[in-house]
Amino acid sequence: MDTIKIIIAGPRGRMGSEAVKLVTNTEHFELVAAVDHKHDGLMLSDVEGFQSIGNVPIYSNIEKCLQNIEADVLIDLTTPEVGMYHARTALEHNVRPVVGTTGFTKQDLEELERLCFEKELGCIIAPNFAIGAVLMMKFSQMAAKYMDDVEIIELHHDQKLDAPSGTAVKTAEMISAVREAKQQGHPNEKETIQGARGAEFDGMHIHSVRLPGLIAHQQVLFGSDGQTLTIRHDSYNRGSFMSGVKVAVETVMKNNTFVYGLENILG
């Protein structure tokens, strides 16, 4: 297998630091640069926690990074504000984005899809790289065909920036694709405290819980006469996402299309 040259944006983050381990421990992957808003001009090995990493230059500016470094793939694990800019810039430089960053808008996704088509390059946007989470979304989509009253509860650590989570949005989208839009609950329902019923998506409600101690969890509740069904997934560490990142990097090199969701590339 040919070596895949990879840039990681957000290497010091909770996810980014796991991705650095994945890339540097995978034989056919090579970490060629890092994009970090701090430490411009240093080597990754100069940064605490990365002393054992070989010669990997850090750039604060992705444009400059892509002008100087020959790369195949950009793995982006940053923030909703910069993730889109990074993905767009990578494609403009003929580098294939694998994006775990969440909080992208529908317009962002449409723009990236257009750019992929124009450039004939692959791009994978995966709101959740954990295989169990992908199964949870697929099982929820199956269940929604038969039980169309749904509430989504996502639970995350309290440092998360976006709400609802990318996974919750993707789950709601997947359910909406098979379910007639339906207003749930009593038609005269009133919130006496604003937000009590959570966010609304095609009549479904999404509730976001943020607590220290949590990592990434979601349950999808279905109800019908006299019964409920709960489908739940829990990530207990960020290693749980890494096999999905690996598959995404390998797949993005083979495909020249835009992919939104890991379920679309898993066999």
Ligand SMILES: NC(=O)C1=CN([C@@H]2O[C@H](COP(=O)(O)OP(=O)(O)OC[C@H]3O[C@@H](n4cnc5c(N)ncnc54)[C@H](O)[C@@H]3O)[C@@H](O)[C@H]2O)C=CC1
């Ligand atoms: N798709 C998936 O399976 C998963 C996605 N995520 C998403 O990944 C993203 C990162 O999550 P965490 O690692 O928990 O966050 P984090 O806050 O630990 O890491 C974000 C990193 O981005 C860096 N950063 C900020 N601005 C930057 C810039 N302009 N250039 C380069 N780096 C910059 C920060 O320094 C930080 O190290 C979030 O959007 C989160 O929702 C998180 C877990 C799993």
Ligand SMILES: O=C(O)C1=N[C@H](C(=O)O)C[C@H](O)C1
């Ligand atoms: O920020 C996180 O931690 C996570 N973000 C992703 C999301 O928004 O769905 C994936 C996972 O839930 C962890």
